[in-house]
Amino acid sequence: MSSEFEIKQENLKKIFYPESLAIVGATKITGTVPNDIITNILRTNFQGVVFPVSPKERFINAVKCYKYIIDIEDQIDLAILVFPSSVCHMALEQCGQKGIKSAIIISAGFKEVGGNGIEREKQIISIAHKYGMSFIGPNCLGVINTDPTSLLNASFARKMPEEGSIAFLSQSGALCTAVLDYAQAKQIGFSKFVSFGNKADISEIDLLYYLKNDPKTKVILLYLEEISDGRELMKAAREIIRDTGKPILAIKSGRTSEGASAAASHTGSLAGSDEIINAAFEQAGIIRCNDIEDMFNTAIALTYQPLPKDNRIAIITNAGGPGVLTTDAAINDGLKLAQFSEKTTEIYKKSLPTTANIKNPVDVIGDARADRYHVAISQALKDENVDAAFVILTPQSMTDIDTIATEICQVAGHYDKPVYTSFMGEADVASGIKILQKAKIPHYLLPESMSKSLARAFRFSQRLNFKNEEVIKERKFETNKANKILNEAIRNKRNYLPEEEAIEILKCYGLPVLDNGLAKSENEAISIAENIGYPVVMKIISDDIVHKFDVGGVVINIKNKTESKSAYNSIITNVKNKIPEAKVKGIFVTKMIPKGEEVILGIKRDPAFGAVVMFGFGGIFVEIFKDVNFRVAPLNDSEALKMIYDIKSIKILTGARGRSVKDIGSIQDSIVRITQLAVDCPQIKELDINPLIVLEEKKGCYVADAKIML
Amino acid sequence: MSHRKLNQDEIDHLIKNGCTASDWQSVNVKQGFNPINIKNVIFSGEVILGNYTGNFELFPGLKCEFGIYNCTIHNCSISDNVYIKDVKLLMNYNIEDNAIIYNTEQISVTSESTFGNGVEIEVLNEGGGRELKIFDKLSSQIAYMLVNYHHAPHFIKNLNNMIDRYIESIKSKIGLIGKYVKIKNCKQIQNVNIGPFADLYSVLNIENGTIASNEKAPITVGEGVIAKNFIIQSGSIVDSSAILNNCFIGQSVQIGKQFSAENSAFFANCEGFHSEACSVFAGPYSVTHHKSTLLIAGMYSFFNAGSGTNQSNHMYKLGPVHQGIMERGAKTGSFSYLLWPSRIGAFSVVVGKHYSNFDTSLLPFSYIVESGGKSVISPAMNLFTVGTRRDSKKWKNRDKRQDPQKLDLIHFDLFSPYSIGKVLKGMDILKSLYEKADKKQDFVLYNGINIKRLMLKTCRNYYNLALKIYLGDKIVNQLQNMSDNISFDNLKQQMLSISFNFEDWIDLGGMLVPKSESEKLVSAIEMGGFDTLTDITNHLQNLFNKYDNLSFAWTLGLIEQVFEIKITEFSSQHLLQIISEWQTNSLKLNNMILNDANKEFDSKSQIGFGIDGDSEIKLKDFEEVRGTFAENSFIKEIQSESEQINKTAKDLLKKLNSSK
Amino acid sequence: MVTDEIQTKVKQVISNVLKISADELSNDANFIFDLGADSMQSLELVAAFEEEFDIEMDQEKALEIQSVADAVVFIENCLN
Structure with missing residues (x-):
């Protein structure tokens, strides 16, 4: 059946x-x-x-x-x-x-x-x-x-x-x-x-x-207003790209922050629907476009021209300025200017006028006609160091536009390398553009569009060529135990798990948590601190207090018994003064983590894509700096690593300005574990680990604070 | 600007640069003049030059030096920082700062000119008789009066005299190319004034015209344009091989894609692509986009022409004598045909081919179709279509005019004393036809068109719905303006303090006014009560601003009609009835609009496609996909509106009851 | 008026408006699907029912009358 x-x-x-x-x-x-x-x-x-x-x-x-x-x-x-x-x-x-x-x-x-x-x-x-x-x-x-x-x-x-x-x-x-x-x-x-x-x-x-x-x-374009089943969409896209090499380009309308809930968690407030879609599309290999013109600019590149084997471009132009503009755009988009071989340089020296610029970008100068373009383009395409060619034309009074267009079409047809064009101007170049379009040579109004399209084509070809030889690491999870705790909380109509309970869940998934205990009295607090070993941190635990720091509910670096006593009392007093109606469960005593870099890890449920993980630079200013990115869960190790390296401030973790290199491997491990937790425990609506303190290489990382919304 | 003669060094330098002059003594220069960037120029007549130092970007990345190169210049005054290159003849022009002109054959003023001002175009009647004298400050209101009020010859004469006086002040032997104008790759520009920031490229031939561009609303005239005897007002675009002969192009009009027009006027926000227009008075927001469409001898506004729309204005053996009127908001379906003279009521849709002459002016919001060779009207059927509702919202949002001086005064209300006045008359007509008709009749004939007898009552009920909604809108609005002092007594007091005249309103080229006001204006002009066009414009502006007050006053007259009372007898019961009926009928209308999605009748009104008649969405409209461009946003709007109506009615009734 | 009578009259009205023989009309014929009435004719039918039975139909509710059976039920309710 x-x-x-x-x-x-x-x-x-x-x-x-x-x-x-x-x-x-x-x-x-x-x-x-x-x-x-x-x-x-x-x-x-x-x-x-x-x-x-x-x-x-x-x-x-x-x-x-x-x-x-x-x-x-x-x-x-x-x-x-x-x-x-x-x-x-x-x-x-x-x-x-x-x-x-x-x-x-x-x-x-x-x-x-x-x-x-x-x-x-x-x-x-x-x-x-x-x-x-x-x-x-x-x-x-x-x-x-x-x-x-x-x-x-x-x-x-x-x-x-x-x-x-x-x-x-x-x-x-x-x-x-x-x-x-x-x-x-x-x-x-x-x-x-x-x-x-x-x-x-x-x-x-x-x-x-x-x-x-x-x-x-050969190429699929998609315009969507709403995504009902994001995971299925991703699955379909991955399969199509993997099995057939057909690129999928998509516009998803509605780039507003309507998806970002006014949630209690940082993750909830940062994870707008647009960011999630960006992430999901990126993971699935779908090329997200801004508008119709952007979409078709890329589509014609992917449909009509071969994919570039690498990102080294030759720029051929008859005016210096546009050549420079194109170079800027290309570098911005992650492309490189090809270094011509000696043979190419020789041929250019012989065939082009002395006033021409024979280095990349090649300026065949304003009086160039079809023959000069022919030499410049064909030699560039022959050069092993060149993977693609951009051909620019500005209409000068002696420029034979239609003939040059025809020449480009002819030359391009002989090589298995992509050729893109930009005839700059309006009415005068219109007939030349028509010739290019008819011959399926991509033409762009602006050099920036040309460069963006090739960059996308290159990234797509990289994706096609990427062979995933990752060995899946064995990890053990106590899923039943975690689900038991969560289900119990739901049965009791609770929608929030404070730190001490959240940490229990994280422990089930092997996340690096510290020794801790919940004290209901001053003496208990001291006893737990003594057991754990100084220095310790004490934090207020109450369902009514989400941002503990703001109410003076946290004391760090407690070094001895006296300080333990004083810390306990000051927290209780602060909370009584600031939020007298708060129901206090106790004081959470935990080992103090040595100084490290603060990052944030989080989980959110998206209606279309399900569990989404967030990673970025954390701490109390996370919503100001917003240096975070997202992925749809689950992730494997290589995806987790890429996620880490994709944040803007990655150099802080890899040792910038004399800072030590941090244990990125431990973050990677934590990401993989947390995404599995998200997939296995659908009761979790949102999860914040902020901060996750990352120590130096080989010294691991630790959960400094966590909360779970159900 | 103080100027001096060239000194010998400068003359030598210029000669070395390849320049010649018929008389170097006739070439004057500004203080600080440097001849370095003047090369291969032939000077003749009186020439004044400025300073040309510095450079600019001609294309992104392509820098050029200011200066004058390879030109023949005769009798020109050229201000600072211009780039003029490869112009075969530049004659009798003042060129302002930062103008860029290159690769153009001829820009000349050949004799004293009014630059298109004063040209009389034969709108509406192809054979003449309704000449419209165009000038660069013409508004649709003044144009409307000039074209339509030939029954008052003194008025026409006095108004034309004012125009002539204005034109006299523009007459000159020297043309103007304003600052920051760009003229590139053009062939011939003759006797054309070009305002600041205009962009002309690849123009073929333009002659005797004014391009009234300015910084806030620049004009573009593009490739292949041929235009003769024309005015183009600010913010407009005329390009892609448009051909204009004896035409007035108003503000923020777009004309292109081989559109051709003669003896036609297009006012604010009109669009003309692909099609043809002849003797057309296109009031604001008239749009014709399709290849086989011809608009001829007609007056239109807020109009959308379906593809292949056609009319005929010829009378056998007498030639083109007829004219037609499509009142505001009318539309034609694909390949529709109308025989002039005919008059189509406001917000009506015409589908099919019609070979009889009819006048449906008093039956607005109608569907006019062809059935078995007969023209059939279904009055009021266009009240609850998606198309009408969307149109009424979209126009105001699509006012592209950036010029702070908006010449055409435009009212956008769907329900207004103008349209509802007609609805009221329409109701009487339908009632009378129903009472007179025999039950055996399938159709009744009205003003040359057929109405299905069975629909007379139904359509009258639909009109009544519109009436109740309008009445309620006005009263609710008046109450809401009272903020915290909402009470029946306050309202009654306001009503009693207003003097009103329950009369017809007219659509004066986009502006809705009581008929008496337009008559008063005509009389005043006849009697010499206005000296200048500015005085008339100010008067019209004042009248425009009074719309809310005047329309509310008219509403009082409507209340008297509907309830058959004097306004002094208006009671709180009447008020409660108005609000309650407003609520019921507004919701009903919204529900009927949503049901319209089912209608197979008009493909353009299917919600699912958002195609509302002007279906050629240009590239810039693609940007809508960045936002929340969703098919059901219109539905959500209607639903949210219904919620708001309920809430407003509830709040008002509560406040009114508590204030008793 | 009994149901049969109403039904006969309804069919007669439909026959007059849509120019179809009343004998060809089934008791549950749908105006659009079976009889090919367009939306304008659907409204005409409602107007004809109003006239024939001397009743007033609410404009919104009238749009829901889609078949012979709908019309009979609606008219019956109005008359009772």
């Missing part, structure tokens, strides 16, 4: 390659969606049979109509529903009865309108499941397949794009029409184009898996 996933994948084939389709709810009235759809299907020379279904028309556009879909004797592969939403369930039911497995529901008026719309959507989902059907939508623009064996424009977008290798999946119908318009102007073609609307049944994840096996698609 096939799984739901397999059923959907099978049904998607008929959505993209139907041999026959029915437009259910078709009408003759021009200017309406149903009529636009049938017109589009017929106009684009769909390679199959079309059956309009209309309760009152005998024919539409000279094609015979059927009153009900069940009246059609032929097999129908795909049903496109354009009836008003109030009757879609009836239409879908009949489709099911007829044995149709695939549908596109264009109609709006479902979940997106709330109220009855939500019920209508549930109804169509139920009908689809009953018959093993799959559908795209509802509330979508439709589906386009440019494959000449199909030529399906089952949408009401006016334009049918030209055939290409880029697949575009969008949650927004309105954006689709704009993207089609944009792409047409830039001569960018698509393989498949899908607006998936409410994704009540088929989601972007199903579509991604379908496109994984689509031979017509």
Whole structure:
């Protein structure tokens, strides 16, 4: 028996390659969606049979109509529903009865309108499941397949794009029409184009898996407004990239801090949804883009040109200034200026004028014509030290723009190295740009875009070439014990575990905690301190006090009995004065950690991605400096190490300005353990270890404070 | 600026730089002049030069020295820090600081010119008779009056005289290129004044015009543009091979992509791409984007043309004599066709081809479709569509005018004394038609168009809904302005202190005014009550600012009509009824709008797509994806609005009850 | 008025408005799905019911009448 996933994948084939389709709810009235759809299907020379279904028309556009879909004797592969939403369930039911497995529901008026719309959507989902059907939508623009064996424009977008290798999946119908318009102007073609609307049944994840096996698609673009199952999205992306090498680019709209809860924890307040998405996409290999132009700039690089083997670029320009700008941008983006070989230098010396600059960036100077460009580009591409070429042109009065463009296209075609171009200017260079676009040579308005695109292509190629040979370390966890403590707390309707209890949980996962004890009296405090051994730290423990320092609830570096007594009393007094109503459980006595670097580790639950781990520079100013980054849990050792090295202040840990090198390995171990804790114990809503004190190399690290929100 | 003659050293230097002059004594220079950056220039006539030291970035990374290179200059005064290179002829211009001009064939003033001011364009009637004299401070209000009030010839004459006097002050033999203007790679610019910060590139041929650019709202004229006898006001963009002949382009208008227009005026925030316009008066926010669209002999505002829209203004054997009016907010569906003369009511949608002449001015918010060869109107059906609601919100937010001096005065209210006045009349008409119709009739005929008899009552009810909402909006607003002193007594007192006249309102080129005010203005101008255009503009501005007061006053008249009382008889019961009906009907309308998502009728109004008619979203609109561009943001807005209505009604009723 | 009577009248009204033979109308025919009425015609039907049965329907509720059966139930409730 096939799984739901397999059923959907099978049904998607008929959505993209139907041999026959029915437009259910078709009408003759021009200017309406149903009529636009049938017109589009017929106009684009769909390679199959079309059956309009209309309760009152005998024919539409000279094609015979059927009153009900069940009246059609032929097999129908795909049903496109354009009836008003109030009757879609009836239409879908009949489709099911007829044995149709695939549908596109264009109609709006479902979940997106709330109220009855939500019920209508549930109804169509139920009908689809009953018959093993799959559908795209509802509330979508439709589906386009440019494959000449199909030529399906089952949408009401006016334009049918030209055939290409880029697949575009969008949650927004309105954006689709704009993207089609944009792409047409830039001569960018698509393989498949899908607006998936409410994704009540088929989601972007199903579509991604379908496109994984689509031979017509080389690059996948995704526009999302909300992510329902982030982990599945990451899994799909990882699999596609690993198995096929197809890049996935995504725009996720809504870069505001709406996801950042006003939580009690630092992690909660720092972990905005945007940061998490950045992290998740990075981990999954999805290239996150800022806007449509950014997305297409990168897409054309990945689609039309080979991936660079390394990051050494040659810049060829006919004006010095833009060459310098491009160099700056490239270095900023992590690229390098190639050092030309002696042979290249010789050839440039011989073939280029004496006033030309033959070092990288190569300035063929303002009066350069096609021949000079030819020499400069072809020799650069021949050079073993060059992995990619940027070609810049500024229109001077003698510049033969179209000829140069043609030359670039010709030269680029002979080498397996990427060539990107930037013809700077407006009207004068327009025809040259068209030549480049037609020949699928990426063109960019700005050198910065050129550089960013290549940098992304390079990082992507690195990712493809990375072989994960990591040996998984064995670690032991007391998951049952941790869950027992947590479940008990939940049973007692508690939503916060203070330090002494949080530490118990962390101990179960092998995190480095110090000897400690909870004292309920002055004498007990002294006794515990004596047992642990000085110096010690004393902290107030109360469910009503989250920021202990702020209320004078912490005393550090207690060296003897006298100080223990005094510390205990001063804490009690401070708290009584500042928060008299606080219920005090006791004083937590713990070994004092020697001085080290303070870092923060945290866990938060994201609605889309589940457990997310945070690491960064910590202490009480963590929310001011915000030098933190995020990953979706769980992480392995190499991912944890990368996470550590990705923070801005990493040099503080690796020994800057005379500071000692810190035990990064112990942080790495702690991260791996904490992510496993997050995955194993879903009761934990948020977890803060702030600070985790990191000592010198080989001396480990220690949890100095922790709290858990349930 | 004090100038002096060139000294011999300077002349020698210039000659060494390859320059020649018909008479070096006619070349004057500013103190501190340095000839170093003047090369290969031919001087003739009276020339004044400034200082040209320093450099600037022509392209990112490409630095150039200020100066004048490879040009022929005749009778020009050229201020400081300009870059003028490769200009074959620059004649009779004053060029201000920091102008950049290169690779251009000819920029000249050939004789005394008014630079497009004073050109009479034949709007609305292709055969003439409604000439509009354009000038660079023309507002849509003045234009509207000039075009439409030919029944008052003295008024037209006096107004035109004022315009002529203004134009006289602009007349000159010397043109102006303002500071920071850029002119690049252009062919011919003749008798054109170019205001500061304008950007002209690859222009083909522009002649007899004014580009009234300024720093706050610069103008762009781009590649392939051909324009003759024109005015372009601040903040506008005309590019990509647009062709304009006898045209007025207002503020923040965008024209391009081979759009061609003649004898047409486009006011604030209009857009014209791909299509054609002939004898068009396009009031604010008129938009035409599509390749096969023709707008001809019509008056439009807040208008959206579907692709392939067409009209016909010809009368058999008599030529182009007809004209049409699409009142504010009207739209046409794809490939719709209208036969002029016709008049389409406000906020109506026209779909299909119509071969009869009709006037639906008193049936606003309607759907006009073609059914079996007949033109059929469904009054009020466009009240509760997504398109209408979105349009009404979007216009104000899309006012692109950056110029602090906004010439066109625009009111945006969907429900106003203008539209609701028509609704009221529409209700009477529908009632009368229903009472007179035979039950056997499927259709009734009204002003050349058919209405389904069965819909007469329903549509009248929908109009009533709009009326109640408007009334409630006004009263609720008035109450809320009382802050902590909300009471029936206070409201009544305010009402009694206002004198009002319950009359028709008109849409004066985007500004909504009582008809009597426009008549008063016409009379005053007829009688010579205004000396200058500025006086008239100030008067209009004052009137514009009084909108809230005037519209509230009109509402009092509406109350008298609706309740059949005198305002002195207005009671707290009436007030409670207004608020309660406002709440009920507003919620009803919102729910009906949400239901509109189901409608198959108008593809443009489907919420799921957000395509609201101007479907060509430009690149800059992609930036919306950075924010919270979500299909259901509109839904959420409506739902949140409903919540707010409930809350407001509850609060008000509580306060009113407690103040008794 | 009894249900059968109402149903007959409802079918007659629909037949007049949509120009379909009343005999072809099933008791549960959906205006849009089975009879091909567009949204405008759906409103016309409601207006016709109001006229025929001399009742007033709330505008919002009227939009929910989607079939012969819906109409019969609604009208019955109004009349009772």
